[in-house]
Amino acid sequence: MTRHDIHCRYFSQEDLLGAGCLDVRMAMDAAEKGMLAFEAGNVLFPDKIVQIFNDETQERINCLPATFVDRKICGVKWVSVFPPNPVKHGIQNLSAVIILSEIEHGFPIAFMEGTLCSNIRVGSMGGLAAKHLARPDSEVIGFIGAGEQAKMHLIAMKTAVPALKVCRIAAKLDSEEDEFVRQMSAIIPEMEFVKSGTNLARGVDGADIIVTATSAQAPLLKAQWVKPGAFYSHIGGWEDEYAVAKSCDKIVCDDWETVKHRTQTLSRMYKDGELTDDDVHANLVEILVGSKAGRESEDERIYFNAVGLAYVDVAIAIAMFERATETGLGQDLQIQHEMIFEHALLKDWVRL
Ligand SMILES: NC(=O)c1ccc[n+]([C@@H]2O[C@H](COP(=O)([O-])OP(=O)(O)OC[C@H]3O[C@@H](n4cnc5c(N)ncnc54)[C@H](O)[C@@H]3O)[C@@H](O)[C@H]2O)c1
Known part of the structure; x- marks a missing residue:
């Protein structure tokens, strides 16, 4: 040397x-x-x-x-x-x-x-958000999208909300749902997996925690499937109809100033004049330090979007x-x- x-x-x-x-x-x-x-x-x-x-x-x-x-x-x-x-x-x-x-x-x-x-970062931001914003007694998680982000998010959500027992999954292809279940059931054997056969409603309707992690650019998630008390983690681009965010009691971002200049649903809503700064409850860090409230009631619907810091x-x-x-x-x-x-x-x- x-x-x-x-x-x-x-x-x-x-x-x-x-x-x-x-x-x-x-x-x-x-x-x-x-x-x-x-x-x-x-x-x-x-x-x-x-x-x-x-x-x-x-x-x-x-x-x-x-x-x-x-x-x-x-x-x-x-x-x-x-x-x-x-x-x-x-x-x-x-x-x-x-x-x-x-x-x-x-x-x-x-x-x-x-x-x-990078993938663990996406999952752990969702996990941190769920720790503060999901109901701790959440038992059912539903996914639209069965790719790399969805898989990591399941590990993160199970870590953050150990009460989760059932994982429902909806993807574009049956084969992706099969692969998701094959890979994830080996890692979390105690979880019950339910494939939807590419039926999105069957994948997420009424779930306690909903995750969308797709490569689609379409309003796949419908507001009527998001029940009172649900926590929703939005990962991809445009994946949910505007009514989802509108029906949520709180919208939380990793950083709203960053989110609003991107291209996912909340950014689209902002640019279309359908969402204002006042509609966003907090950045995640404000909830971590306690300057803004996390979940305050069992019935709140809470929307989380992280675009990545x-x-x-x-x-x-x-x-x-x-x-x-x-x-x-x-x-x-x-x-x-x-x-x-x-x-x-x-x-x-x-x-x-
Ligand atoms: N928020 C962040 O920080 C962050 C970071 C990385 C990636 N992403 C985004 O997350 C998304 C998912 O990434 P990935 O790596 O998991 O992708 P991937 O290609 O591994 O998986 C995409 C999934 O989307 C599903 N899908 C596509 N169109 C669909 C439709 N119409 N209906 C149902 N399912 C559909 C596919 O079936 C597939 O399971 C991408 O949009 C990516 O850009 C976000």
């Missing part, structure tokens, strides 16, 4: 899983602490950089940095979103990598697979990095051994 060695830890998805990083409790804790650090002014959070390669399909790669000044760690999520991937190529839509650097010398400390972290991804990535490092998994990744002009062989390598 020389004085100018730079190296970091590399963690594959399998390293992270093997180290026990698919731990929604750990992620919810990291997300909550991250949000509190942001509120305290301890997070640098510049705008994301978006590069769209196809306006029609929205195939894109985004670069999302954030720094936890108090933890002295800067991170970036480099995330690809290629919506046609599942249908066109049978491969996943979203894939990501994360780099973490220390900010004393500015050197990288970790290069890690990021899809796991990348500093939360970085907060969770730091927690995963620490856990994976403790377990000794991952590999050393040599970035450089010497500074450029220190290499004895440089004269042979340089091309003039």
Whole structure:
């Protein structure tokens, strides 16, 4: 090792899983602490950089940095979103990598697979919201959409609301419902799974917790299926009719200012003049710190929408990095051994 060695830890998805990083409790804790650090002014959070390669399909790669000044760690999520991937190529839509650097010398400390972290972030934000906004005696959860986000959300919801006993599922294809049940029943064997046969009403009508996590752009969820006392977590784009939000007693977002400029149902309603700032009850962090009320009665219908705050991804990535490092998994990744002009062989390598 020389004085100018730079190296970091590399963690594959399998390293992270093997180290026990698919731990929604750990992620919810990291997300909550991250949000509190942001509120305290301890997070640098510049705008994301978006590069769209196809306006029609929205195939894109985004670069999302954030720094936890108090933890002295800067991170970036480099995330690809290629919506046609599942249908066109049978491969996943979203894939990501994360780099973490220390900010004393500015050197990288970790290069890690990021899809796991990103998906756990979506789930754990839903889980945190459910902890405060769902009825703790909720027993039935209903899904529209059976993809990657739906699966992670089920783990998160079961962690946040342990009383859940029955999971109903509605997707576009029977085969997706079959796969969801096959994979998730292995992870949560005590849960009773009910396939809807692609009948959306059968999937969610009257459920205590409803989750929509689809790639559709259509008002799939109907207000009449959302019973009094239900908690609804909206994950995708336009997935519910406007009447759903209108019939809810509280609307809570991860960050309303961010949500309202995007493209999902609440943003559409805002742009169409169907929803105003006053209709939004709170950002999640206000409920965490107690400055706004969470659930106040058994009959409230509560709507939650998170579009994703990348500093939360970085907060969770730091927690995963620490856990994976403790377990000794991952590999050393040599970035450089010497500074450029220190290499004895440089004269042979340089091309003039
Ligand atoms: N809010 C966030 O922070 C966040 C983060 C990542 C992804 N997302 C969004 O979550 C959504 C789901 O992502 P994913 O990775 O799970 O996608 P995926 O492709 O794995 O799954 C999509 C699911 O949508 C279902 N679907 C599509 N059209 C449908 C219809 N008409 N009726 C019923 N079901 C239908 C499909 O059957 C499939 O089960 C996407 O819109 C994605 O952009 C949100």
